[in-house]
Amino acid sequence: MTRGSKKRLSHEDELREALRSKGQFWTPEWVARFMAAYVLQDNPDRLLDPALGEGVFFRVSRDYAARRGFNLALFGCDIDPSVRGLAQRAGVAAADLQNFEVRDFVLNPPSRTFPAILANPPYIRHHRLPPAYKAALREFAREAMGIAPDGRAGLHVYFLIRTLQSLSPGGRLAYIVSADICEGVFADALWRWITSRFRLDAVVAFSTAAAPFPEVDTNALVLCIRNAEPRSEFDWVLCHRRDPLPLELFLSGKVFDKSESFEVRTRHLAEALQTGLSRSPSTADHGRYLLGDFARVMRGIATGDNDFFFLTSARAHELGIPDSLLVNAVGRTRDIQGDRFTANDLADLEKQGRPTRLFSINGYSLDQLPPPVITYLKSGEARGVPLKTLIRTRKPWYRMETRKVPPILFAYLGRRNARFIRNEANAVPLTCLLCVYPRADSPDFVERLWKVLSHPRTIANLRLVGKTYGGDAIKVEPRALERLPLPEDLVLAEGLEKKAAPRQASLNITAA
Ligand SMILES: C[S@@+](CC[C@H](N)C(=O)[O-])C[C@H]1O[C@@H](n2cnc3c(N)ncnc32)[C@H](O)[C@@H]1O
Numbered sequence: 001m002t003r004g005s006k007k008r009l010s011h012e013d014e015l016r017e018a019l020r021s022k023g024q025f026w027t028p029e030w031v032a033r034f035m036a037a038y039v040l041q042d043n044p045d046r047l048l049d050p051a052l053g054e055g056v057f058f059r060v061s062r063d064y065a066a067r068r069g070f071n072l073a074l075f076g077c078d079i080d081p082s083v084r085g086l087a088q089r090a091g092v093a094a095a096d097l098q099n100f101e102v103r104d105f106v107l108n109p110p111s112r113t114f115p116a117i118l119a120n121p122p123y124i125r126h127h128r129l130p131p132a133y134k135a136a137l138r139e140f141a142r143e144a145m146g147i148a149p150d151g152r153a154g155l156h157v158y159f160l161i162r163t164l165q166s167l168s169p170g171g172r173l174a175y176i177v178s179a180d181i182c183e184g185v186f187a188d189a190l191w192r193w194i195t196s197r198f199r200l201d202a203v204v205a206f207s208t209a210a211a212p213f214p215e216v217d218t219n220a221l222v223l224c225i226r227n228a229e230p231r232s233e234f235d236w237v238l239c240h241r242r243d244p245l246p247l248e249l250f251l252s253g254k255v256f257d258k259s260e261s262f263e264v265r266t267r268h269l270a271e272a273l274q275t276g277l278s279r280s281p282s283t284a285d286h287g288r289y290l291l292g293d294f295a296r297v298m299r300g301i302a303t304g305d306n307d308f309f310f311l312t313s314a315r316a317h318e319l320g321i322p323d324s325l326l327v328n329a330v331g332r333t334r335d336i337q338g339d340r341f342t343a344n345d346l347a348d349l350e351k352q353g354r355p356t357r358l359f360s361i362n363g364y365s366l367d368q369l370p371p372p373v374i375t376y377l378k379s380g381e382a383r384g385v386p387l388k389t390l391i392r393t394r395k396p397w398y399r400m401e402t403r404k405v406p407p408i409l410f411a412y413l414g415r416r417n418a419r420f421i422r423n424e425a426n427a428v429p430l431t432c433l434l435c436v437y438p439r440a441d442s443p444d445f446v447e448r449l450w451k452v453l454s455h456p457r458t459i460a461n462l463r464l465v466g467k468t469y470g471g472d473a474i475k476v477e478p479r480a481l482e483r484l485p486l487p488e489d490l491v492l493a494e495g496l497e498k499k500a501a502p503r504q505a506s507l508n509i510t511a512a
Contacts, residue, residue: 024080026053027120027176030244031212031222032060035118035174037248038202038224043070044115044171050105050163052076055087057118058096075099075110079122106155106162107136115171121159123178123218126152127389145193150186157186160223164198167227172201176212179205179219179278183467185479191273199228200269202235202251203277204262210239219278219467224251236267238280275464289491292482293500294449295408296437299478300429301358301401304390306331308380309400310355310430320372321359328427329358333411336433339421339454341409346425358428360400403428406435407446408453412476418462420453422446434478440499448494457487 027035039047040061049057058074065072074096081102088094101110126134134151137158142148144161156177167173182191194200204222206212212220239247239262246259267281275281291297303309310331311321328346330336335349350356359376366374377398380386386397409421409429420436429435436453438446452458465483466476476484491497 024053025120025123025213025216027056028212028242029056029060030242031176032056032118033064033244034204034247034251035176035222035224036060036064037244038174038251039116039118039172040064040068040072041172041252042115042170043068045071046073046075046114047116047118048110048114048166049074049076049118050109050166051119051121051159052078052083052087052100053120054083054090055092055096056090057120058087058092059090061116061118062093062096073099075114077101077103077105077110079104106140106158109162109166113166113168113171115168117163117167117171117173117175119159119163119173120176121156121163124155126154129155131393145189147189149189153186153190154180157181157190160190161193164194164225164227167198167225169227171227173223173225173227175223175225176220177223179221179276179467181221181223182273182277183477183480185477187273194225195230195269195273197230199226199231200224200234201226202237203272204237204239204247204251205278206239210242221277223277232269233266234269234272236265236272236277236281238263238265276467278467279463288488289486289497289500290482291436291453291484291486294439294486294496295482296439297410297478297481298403298406298435298437300431300433300435301329301403302390302431303358303400304388304394305380305385306355306430308383308385309359311357311359312353312355313350313357314353315355316357316359319376320370321376322370322373325359325361325369325373326357327360328356328425329430330409330425330427331355331430331432333417333432336409336411336421339419340424341421341427342424343426346427356427358400358430359398360402361398362400362402366396403435404437406437408436408438408450410434410436410476410481412466412481418459418466418476420450422450434476434481436481439501445496445499448496452486452490452494452496455487455490458484458490461485461487 036057047061049055052058055076058076061072061074077100079102084097084100087097129137137155138148138151141158141161144165149157160175160177160181163173163175181187200223202224204224206220237247237250241261243261246261250264265281271281310329316326330341335354336345346356361369361373380398385391391397405423405426405428407423409423411417411419411421411433438449461484462476464485465480
């Protein structure tokens with residue numbers, strides 16, 4: 001771009017910007033080593049890293065091939081041209097960068113296939129993908145899988161599909177990725193596709209002490225997949241120590257003494273995908289009832305800019321925004337003490353200067369709005385609010401999501417304080433909380449359901465459906481919360497069973 005030119009950012013520029021602001025996370029060498037041992041065990045003649053970064057996979061693969069004495073050609077690509085220099089500075093030989101290309105691996109992949117692939121894909125969540133780029137990714141996935149994945153799939157999901165397509169028959173892939181690859185809303189369709197075409201040999205999960213990316217709030221998995229006849233069982237490995245050697249031996253099929261560094265269980269695909277690949281095999285009695293039999297779950301409202309849309313009453317008053325354009329809302333889990341949230345609590349928050357009023361204009365055109373509201377919207381435009389990621393997808397930009405007031409809220413971060421809250425404050429939640437809508441409105445039913453949900457045995461089941469992040473944190477997505485098992489005796493004791501809705505068909509993995 002020339003100085004002073006008004007050229008718009010290209011999709012590549014936008015993507016690079018998203019990458020920069022998200023950071024590029026390099027695989028630790030001890031993990032790269034056992035990943036390489038898995039894909040290189042048959043002495044293949046070439047290896048691909050489709051997202052090279054600093055080139056740790058090139059370095060450990062070169063080292064592995066040298067130790068085993070076989071010839072290995074290294075192929076790589078990355079969307080970011082600066083990684084060539086980064087890789088060289090990190091110790092990749094110039095000769096090994098001869099087959100490195102700057103390209104977008106998903107939309108413009110190399111034309112040949114590879115018997116060995118190592119990948120740590122870019123982790124870019126769907127809302128950070130430039131819209132035209134996301135549309136092209138979805139089209140690619142629709143062609144590959146026969147159906148487009150849910151729009152909430154991030155770049156790492158599309159990357160996995162392309163990576164699998166790039167595997168030669170019999171070829172092996174080791175892919176390090178966030179556990180949400182098997183937990184997000186897109187996961188059912190993705191894993192149905194994978195497990196009906198490829199063999200999942202092993203999944204490596206990590207206990208907190210061995211987390212590969214301890215500084216990041218995510219839970220990593222290594223997927224070891226072969227382009228071979230699918231099987232319905234695989235090895236689930238839980239790694240306890242940052243010690244690559246025993247895992248190198250195990251994943252490359254060598255005999256090894258029992259190791260304290262990791263444990264292995266043989267698991268059935270259907271069970272593991274239901275429980276979540278990052279979690280230990282479930283021995284819990286899932287019982288007959290799930291939360292989804294009695295309630296629907298939705299996330300709270302995403303404003304796109306809380307500073308602009310979420311106001312204290314005093315501020316709304318000062319701006320001259322009429323009450324008819326404001327709804328009661330709660331914006332932080334810690335604004336709710338205990339497990340009942342009442343109108344008095346809302347008033348107390350107001351006294352403490354916390355915002356409780358959501359600016360919610362829907363169904364009015366600009367010329368129908370009072371002048372002070374127009375002035376406030378103009379001030380937002382001057383501050384660039386309409387250009388924010390989520391807001392720019394809305395028409396008009398100030399249109400707010402709406403939710404019926406949910407009778408029950410769910411606070412979903414933190415295993416110790418995850419709780420269901422009886423909402424008596426007539427308030428809608430922002431994204432910090434989930435909305436639970438019981439399938440029947442009667443106050444008696446809602447109270448009984450809430451009692452079952454709040455029971456410590458129900459709360460204990462959250463670990464079966466939540467995404468766990470190192471330490472004590474747990475996060476539960478709306479669809480996952482609908483799969484929360486409710487202890488059958490509690491359901492029967494409250495007489496809820498008569499209100500259970502008929503079940504939808506669930507995931508049925510049919511690998512041989
Ligand atoms: C998480 S880093 C991993 C780097 C390295 N392989 C490692 O394991 O340390 C992901 C890399 O993917 C690159 N990348 C992002 N989008 C890409 C795309 N569409 N095609 C190819 N590479 C991409 C980024 O520039 C970044 O270097």
